[in-house]
Amino acid sequence: MDMNSFKQEVILYSKEIGIDKIGFTSATAFTELKGRLIRQQELDYQSGFEEADIEKRVRPELIFDKPQSIISIALAYPSKLKDAPQSTKSERRGIFCRASWGTDYHTVLRNKLQLLENFIKDKVPGAMMKSMVDTGELSDRAVAERAGIGWSAKNSMIITPEFGSYVYLGDMITNLPFEPDQPMEDQCGTCNKCVDVCPTGALVQGGQLNSKRCIAFLTQTKGFLPDEFRTKIGNRLYGCDTCQTVCPKNKGMDFHFHEEMEPDPELAKPLLKPLLTISNRDFKETYGHVSGSWRGKKPIQRNAILALAHFKDETALPLLIQVMKNDPRPVIRGTAAWAVGKIGQEQAVSALEEARMKEKDEEVLAEIEKGLQFTLETK
Incomplete structure (x- = not known):
């Protein structure tokens, strides 16, 4: 099978199903990430919500049999709330962060990844895949960085040139040898x-x-x-x-591509x-x-x-x-x-x-x- 041609088919299909950006990387170990994770652990900087086993976070072969590549996807979410209700002195309101507007992004991305899995399996019946969103063993940001989705910014998020950092990320480990994409250079510069x-x-x-x-x-x-x-x-x-x-890279970034991500103003800013x-x-x-x-x-x-x-x-x-x-x-x-x-x-x-x-x-x-x-x- 011509993997370069098939990679283009996968990219085209990803656009058809509403994936805003897709990238490919190898399934080799994330050696640089390992050092950072060990240091975070030593400093007690970890939240406790992440996978505890650092080896599983950096070595795809520990969680998937004979991995060949990893696909990273990104979906852009809104950054501006339309018709936002206003607080008053007697009716004060709170705020949910933008990443919690609309339907739970875990559900949205898993649905997209499942469609992508089905497409690949239809084309390559022997293909094996494992998808994950946020709660998987791998670091979705490390995968996205290496797959060329964006660069790892000073705010510890992935920033894409097209959508800023307002993107949800998902990963898929595969046993197919997709050609890896090139990582991006850091564009934060001297901004702090x-x-x-x-x-x-x-x-x-x-x-x-x-x-x-x-x-x-x-x-x-x-x-x-x-x-x-x-x-x-x-x-x-x-x-x-x-x-x-x-972040200056987020200036003017506001995308409303996905109906399920649209927030209910009364839930995003509730009384x-x-x-x-x-x-x-x-x-x-x-x-x-x-x-x-x-x-x-x-x-x-x-x-x-x-x-x-x-x-x-x-x-x-x-x-x-x-x-x-x-x-x-x-x-x-x-x-x-x-x-x-x-x-x-x-x-x-x-x-x-x-x-x-x-x-x-x-x-x-x-x-x-x-x-x-x-x-x-x-x-």
Whole structure:
């Protein structure tokens, strides 16, 4: 079989099914990545969400029998929200990051990869493939970089010349010897904006991310958010786009190619107060199809409470006080106590003192004390 001709067939078919960019690379080990991953592990910069076995992340032959090549795909997603609802003083809103707008990208990309797999198998019945999106063993960014999709930027994302960094990535390991494409040269140059403006200093330096300080990671955790980050997340409910929105390479990049990626403005920028009491069923029905729901409602609710404190939303005090007193989850009760103190007012003091008398959980009691301290500082 003429693999060069077949590669062109695959590329043409990928366009037909709505894949915005496709690249090919060899299945040899990612030796340079291995050193970086080991260093990240030594520094404790990993999030814990990634594959723990570094060898599997850098050696395709450990997860696929006799791999010959890897295909990388990219789909462009929107960066601008049409008809975005506005926050008001009495109706404050949070924000989901752009990568969580529309249908969960894992679903969208897996569907595209499945179509691509079917096409290849129809043409080459003996072809074997393994596809993955985000949660696979390989680093999708390392694959995309080597396959010429874009370059690995200082914000630790892949930037494409055509779509900026607003792309979802997926990979497919194959046993077919596709000719590899050429990687791109780094085009960040001397620009350091993403590193300079990172709200928590998670971008240690260009290309090096301390995931444990990244707001995108922090918004997904389920416990108490460390104090130093609580005033940093603003009204972010899930994820963070700062290092993308400041990037000059993203200026003017906004693509609406895929209907399933189009956001519902009311879900992308939801009202905060209703989130505090949303039921599990309503949360699943409303947000279950977006990627930002994968950790459940608890992190979103905790972040919504912090957002109300960020806005110092006095209209939310009665609801926050009820949450502080009645919610069965210590993290939510305690975060609400912290927020009540941050917002202040006379009713905050009496509510916090009353809660302190009844509360049994030590961590929640500590948050109540913090809240009371805030009220003293504002007097």
